[in-house]
Amino acid sequence: MTGSLASTRRDSYLDAIKTFLYPDINMKRIITFFLLLFVFFTVGCVKKQTREQADKKLSVLVFITGVTAGSPTYELMAQGALEFAVLHQNVNVKIYEAGFNQAEWEQQLGEMVSSGDYDIVLGSNPSLPELCANVGKMFPDQKFIIVDAQYEGNPQIRTYLYNQYEQSLFLGYLAGLVTTGAMPHANSQKRIGFIAAQEYPLLTKQIVPGFLDGARFVDPAIEIDRRIVGSWADANKAAELAWAMMDSGVDVFTSIAGGAARGMIKTAQERGAYIVSYNTNEYGLAPGLVVGCGIMEQKKLITEILSDALEGKIQYGVSETVGVKEGYLSFITDDPGYLNNLPADIREKFEIFLDDLRAGRISYTVPPL
Numbered sequence: 001m002t003g004s005l006a007s008t009r010r011d012s013y014l015d016a017i018k019t020f021l022y023p024d025i026n027m028k029r030i031i032t033f034f035l036l037l038f039v040f041f042t043v044g045c046v047k048k049q050t051r052e053q054a055d056k057k058l059s060v061l062v063f064i065t066g067v068t069a070g071s072p073t074y075e076l077m078a079q080g081a082l083e084f085a086v087l088h089q090n091v092n093v094k095i096y097e098a099g100f101n102q103a104e105w106e107q108q109l110g111e112m113v114s115s116g117d118y119d120i121v122l123g124s125n126p127s128l129p130e131l132c133a134n135v136g137k138m139f140p141d142q143k144f145i146i147v148d149a150q151y152e153g154n155p156q157i158r159t160y161l162y163n164q165y166e167q168s169l170f171l172g173y174l175a176g177l178v179t180t181g182a183m184p185h186a187n188s189q190k191r192i193g194f195i196a197a198q199e200y201p202l203l204t205k206q207i208v209p210g211f212l213d214g215a216r217f218v219d220p221a222i223e224i225d226r227r228i229v230g231s232w233a234d235a236n237k238a239a240e241l242a243w244a245m246m247d248s249g250v251d252v253f254t255s256i257a258g259g260a261a262r263g264m265i266k267t268a269q270e271r272g273a274y275i276v277s278y279n280t281n282e283y284g285l286a287p288g289l290v291v292g293c294g295i296m297e298q299k300k301l302i303t304e305i306l307s308d309a310l311e312g313k314i315q316y317g318v319s320e321t322v323g324v325k326e327g328y329l330s331f332i333t334d335d336p337g338y339l340n341n342l343p344a345d346i347r348e349k350f351e352i353f354l355d356d357l358r359a360g361r362i363s364y365t366v367p368p369l
């Protein structure tokens with residue numbers, strides 16, 4: 001009984017397999033019908049997707065407020081946008097360098113925008129939103145997305161501000177450890193140096209104060225010597241300033257000076273002083289002397305912004321602040337320039353501070369802009 005049941009079941013399986021392998025004419029028609037249906041459906045879906053992607057075009061003007069070379073924030077923005085355009089055929093990117101004459105920037109921006117060729121203008125500079133607001137009055141459909149800036153309430157402008165007070169805190173803390181530490185070029189004075197190209201609110205209210213606050217977490221007696229070059233390109237002037245600062249006891253420098261910073265590096269190499277850098281990996285610029293580099297995830301932010309812009313997901317009129325906790329500002333600890341040139345005790349103290357900062361265990365108030 002059980003045996004005959006099993007053989008009946010086996011026979012029906014065999015029949016099903018035979019029908020599938022050698023279908024009769026009706027079965028063939030049915031299979032062909034479903035196969036064709038499947039093919040039509042798939043082709044339809046792919047075509048719809050391609051049409052949708054082709055519909056989403058984005059034309060971007062990257063407006064460089066200065067020149068790209070020598071300014072990490074601009075280099076990373078331009079690279080990020082160009083790489084995005086390589087990966088997205090429907091995205092068109094034009095890089096425009098406005099040069100160092102700030103008095104001409106607004107007019108240049110107006111001329112570029114007047115062509116009507118660009119869906120968005122992308123820039124990276126704290127002074128840009130005001131110029132965009134002025135130009136935007138004449139071109140009400142133009143949209144502007146500016147990073148490294150804070151501006152709210154204008155429906156044509158979106159901004160993203162890096163919390164540079166936080167980067168200043170940890171770079172200042174490292175400078176404090178260096179100037180008070182036992183290192184070959186460190187002297188007995190507790191004096192750190194800051195060379196800036198020009199005064200502007202982000203620098204004066206957050207970056208320089210953050211650098212000194214960070215150093216004073218190490219030792220409240222540390223003093224800062226801060227000087228202004230008056231140019232983002234004049235390396236000779238920066239070299240002279242650095243020379244005078246070393247005469248007054250500075251043994252560790254930082255700078256926000258674009259290409260002019262090369263002069264400070266030259267002096268540090270000639271006389272022996274240390275450097276900590278903002279925003280990008282500069283260990284190789286003066287091996288043994290550049291002992292710490294922060295990193296700004298500008299490329300990552302630019303890529304995210306362009307993805308959102310392509311999807312039409314940018315919210316205008318608002319500003320967002322991104323910093324250490326959000327993962328947009330950090331420090332490069334895995335470079336030989338850091339690992340080989342700082343004593344282990346300094347690195348240990350510094351990394352504890354970094355961890356504490358990331359975990360919210362350091363208490364500080366970011367000064368308002």
Ligand code: RBF
Pocket residue numbers: 065066067070071072073074102124125126127148164200202232256257258259278279
């Ligand atoms: N940073 C640069 O690296 N290169 C520049 O040429 C440059 N020009 C600037 C011009 C103005 C008017 C302002 C306000 C800032 C400029 N910055 C420049 C600073 C830059 O936008 C940013 O604040 C710093 O790099 C700190 O992240």
